Amino acid sequence: MNRLKALLIKEFIQMRRDRLTFVMMIVFPILQLLVFGFAINTDVKHLPTIVFDQALSQDSRDFQASLAASGYFDFIYTGNNYQQVTDNLQSGRAKVGIIIPPDFSENIKHGHSSTVQVIVDASDSMTASSAISAAQMVGQLKSQEVLLNRLRGYSGKSFDMPYDVRIRPWYNPDFVSAFYMVPGILGIILTMTMVMITSMAIVREQEHGTLEQLIVTPLKTHELILGKIIPYVFVGYAQATVALLVGILVFDLPIKGSLGLLYGLTSLFIIASLSLGVLISTLSKTQMQAMQMSFFIFLPSILLSGFMFPREAMPLVFNWLGNLLPLTFYLQILRGIILKGVGLSVLWTQVLALIVFISVVLTISIIKFQKKIA
Amino acid sequence: MITMDNVTKTFDHTIAVNGVSLNIKAGEIFGLVGPDGAGKTTIIRMLTGILTPTSGELSVLGATNPEKVKHRLGYVPQRFSLYGDLTVMENIRFIGSLYGETTKKINMLATQILDFSKLLPFKDRYAANLSGGMKQKLALAAGLMHRPTLFFLDEPTTGVDPVSRREFWQMLYQLNKDGTTIVVSTPYMDEADLCTKIAFMHNGRLVSCAPPEELRQSYPYKVFELCTPDRNIKTRLGASVILDINSFGEKYHLITANIPNAITEVTDAITTATIPITALNEISPTLEDVFVALASEVN
Numbered sequence: 075m076n077r078l079k080a081l082l083i084k085e086f087i088q089m090r091r092d093r094l095t096f097v098m099m100i101v102f103p104i105l106q107l108l109v110f111g112f113a114i115n116t117d118v119k120h121l122p123t124i125v126f127d128q129a130l131s132q133d134s135r136d137f138q139a140s141l142a143a144s145g146y147f148d149f150i151y152t153g154n155n156y157q158q159v160t161d162n163l164q165s166g167r168a169k170v171g172i173i174i175p176p177d178f179s180e181n182i183k184h185g186h187s188s189t190v191q192v193i194v195d196a197s198d199s200m201t202a203s204s205a206i207s208a209a210q211m212v213g214q215l216k217s218q219e220v221l222l223n224r225l226r227g228y229s230g231k232s233f234d235m236p237y238d239v240r241i242r243p244w245y246n247p248d249f250v251s252a253f254y255m256v257p258g259i260l261g262i263i264l265t266m267t268m269v270m271i272t273s274m275a276i277v278r279e280q281e282h283g284t285l286e287q288l289i290v291t292p293l294k295t296h297e298l299i300l301g302k303i304i305p306y307v308f309v310g311y312a313q314a315t316v317a318l319l320v321g322i323l324v325f326d327l328p329i330k331g332s333l334g335l336l337y338g339l340t341s342l343f344i345i346a347s348l349s350l351g352v353l354i355s356t357l358s359k360t361q362m363q364a365m366q367m368s369f370f371i372f373l374p375s376i377l378l379s380g381f382m383f384p385r386e387a388m389p390l391v392f393n394w395l396g397n398l399l400p401l402t403f404y405l406q407i408l409r410g411i412i413l414k415g416v417g418l419s420v421l422w423t424q425v426l427a428l429i430v431f432i433s434v435v436l437t438i439s440i441i442k443f444q445k446k447i448a
Numbered sequence: 449m450i451t452m453d454n455v456t457k458t459f460d461h462t463i464a465v466n467g468v469s470l471n472i473k474a475g476e477i478f479g480l481v482g483p484d485g486a487g488k489t490t491i492i493r494m495l496t497g498i499l500t501p502t503s504g505e506l507s508v509l510g511a512t513n514p515e516k517v518k519h520r521l522g523y524v525p526q527r528f529s530l531y532g533d534l535t536v537m538e539n540i541r542f543i544g545s546l547y548g549e550t551t552k553k554i555n556m557l558a559t560q561i562l563d564f565s566k567l568l569p570f571k572d573r574y575a576a577n578l579s580g581g582m583k584q585k586l587a588l589a590a591g592l593m594h595r596p597t598l599f600f601l602d603e604p605t606t607g608v609d610p611v612s613r614r615e616f617w618q619m620l621y622q623l624n625k626d627g628t629t630i631v632v633s634t635p636y637m638d639e640a641d642l643c644t645k646i647a648f649m650h651n652g653r654l655v656s657c658a659p660p661e662e663l664r665q666s667y668p669y670k671v672f673e674l675c676t677p678d679r680n681i682k683t684r685l686g687a688s689v690i691l692d693i694n695s696f697g698e699k700y701h702l703i704t705a706n707i708p709n710a711i712t713e714v715t716d717a718i719t720t721a722t723i724p725i726t727a728l729n730e731i732s733p734t735l736e737d738v739f740v741a742l743a744s745e746v747n
Contacts, residue, residue, distance in 0.1 A: 076545055076548050076550075077545065077546050077548060079545070080541075080542055080545035080546055081546070083542070084531070084534065084538075084542045087533075087534060087538060088531065088533055088534070091533045092533070282529075282531075282532075283525065283527040283528065283529040284529050284530065284531060285529075286498065286525045286527075286529050287523070287525060287529035287530060287543070287590075288546070289497075289498050290496050290497065290498065290518065290521065290523040291518065291543065291546040291547060292518045292519050292546065292547060292548065293546050
């Protein structure tokens with residue numbers, strides 16, 4: 075116990091002396107939250123659009139107005155031929171090209187189907203899918219309108235829509251991107267700092283030769299590992315608190331669930347990330363190697379955890395791979411508590427997963443470490 | 449106190465220590481001497497429990513696993529191994545408390561040991577800002593916090609100035625007088641002379657193990673010291689009674705077979721070669737002469 079205390083005192087003194095690192099650990103999350111919270115918007119609107127209207131009729135203008143009203147299309151270019159549409163898409167000035175045929179109004183009047191071509195720049199898939207669904211929606215709504223009018227004209231009675239689908243987007247009714255992003259960024263920041271710091275910590279002792287001195291003392295392996303984990307749990311808490319404060323004060327993030335539970339489960343995630351760092355530390359011989367291995371963890375954490383892309387859309391193998399990352403479970407916990415207000419009765423599988431992760435990783439680290447330098 | 453019986457340590461394909469057997473008794477200042485790569489550091493690392501021998505038996509303070517007697521061992525590694533971003537005092541307290549000493553005892557001992565090692569005026573200085581000699585004194589001081597009975601030092605004076613070296617050895621003698629057994633490795637022959645017993649290592653093997661005086665007496669040759677401004681002495685004296693020549697600037701040590709009329713033989717050889725001489729005397733062999741002879745025997 076005395077030995078662990080001595081090690082902790084030493085770590086805190088060193089942490090206090092290394093001001094720059096300490097400041098970076100606190101300022102870094104604030105900057106990242108501000109940048110990503112404002113910059114990342116998954117709901118792509120206001121796509122620059124070029125229209126080549128060959129009909130130039132009341133109906134075609136009406137249809138364009140409906141598209142513009144959806145908020146997804148900004149009609150900033152008008153083309154007079156196909157070549158102009160192609161050029162604008164090719165150069166990237168426009169993301170969407172809309173081509174209305176000369177017989178547009180004729181067809182509608184005579185009860186035929188009128189074809190509108192919507193060309194979408196799918197080199198950016200997120201933009202493309204927004205534009206596609208918006209265009210389809212507008213097309214259907216306009217068709218319904220026309221059909222209902224016709225029915226009324228024939229029968230003289232008014233009709234209601236046979237199916238009335240009403241959408242209620244729960245947990246984030248206004249689709250505020252920041253509500254979705256801030257918890258995710260909090261998880262990413264914690265993963266990055268926690269894994270990186272501990273992965274360097276033990277390797278640094280080895281590189282500086284100080285590990286040799288520690289090995290000849292009666293210090294035990296688990297004491298050394300705990301001594302490297304405990305100080306950074308506090309750093310992790312500080313980061314989480316700063317991130318949540320920025321979320322609440324700047325982005326009006328609602329915390330629907332229990333703050334106590336959020337902190338409790340955050341500590342589990344912090345310990346899981348720190349353990350992963352310790353494992354990297356025991357596997358690498360230099361700080362450079364530790365750094366590279368840490369990066370090997372970061373990218374999958376960002377891509378496979380559900381932070382950027384929905385895990386439901388991933389092929390099965392990658393979905394499983396995501397289950398090996400603590401961030402996957404922590405994101406579910408964060409979004410669950412912050413946005414849905416759920417408790418342990420819902421989140422127990424995620425909690426269990428984190429506990430299993432910590433036990434397995436720490437056990438491997440202690441076995442790997444062995445207190446030998448050979 | 450320490451016994452090694454046919455201990456071997458191999459790293460991948462290199463044999464660092466090859467079948468070494470030796471015995472270190474309580475109260476000795478035991479010197480591990482030899483050139484770089486002789487296996488000195490590996491032996492110390494095995495005796496302190498950092499490395500496990502590939503084969504052979506060793507016992508330290510009665511334990512076959514040094515892990516069990518760690519609290520009675522002190523160790524100063526070859527490379528400075530304390531924390532540069534901690535002060536002298538903080539380093540000492542940290543190492544002291546790793547050995548489970550109480551704060552009260554640490555405070556008392558720290559002042560005493562820093563005074564002994566003349567580091568007291570620098571107690572609030574960052575270890576990184578100490579000179580090479582002071583760093584080694586700090587390492588020694590930190591290793592003394594738990595009053596070890598057996599103290600290992602791996603080339604403690606490499607890269608340390610001559611004055612600090614002398615002070616450092618005075619501290620070792622003081623410790624030894626107070627009852628600490630000391631095992632020290634060094635590549636310097638003048639330091640080897642300060643030990644009570646020397647083990648000479650070469651290419652992982654133990655070449656000989658005896659007190660310095662005994663080693664000198666067992667030397668099978670005679671040594672003459674020749675002072676001459678001549679630069680080509682080696683080629684000029686090529687094939688003669690002289691077995692080997694070691695140069696020390698303008699001084700040369702001529703090694704001859706231990707024959708009764710060696711002095712006349714050498715004088716004759718030099719006169720025939722017409723080499724100007726300022727002095728020629730028979731001297732008692734230095735440890736360096738002894739080790740050069742021993743090393744060439746092994747090769």
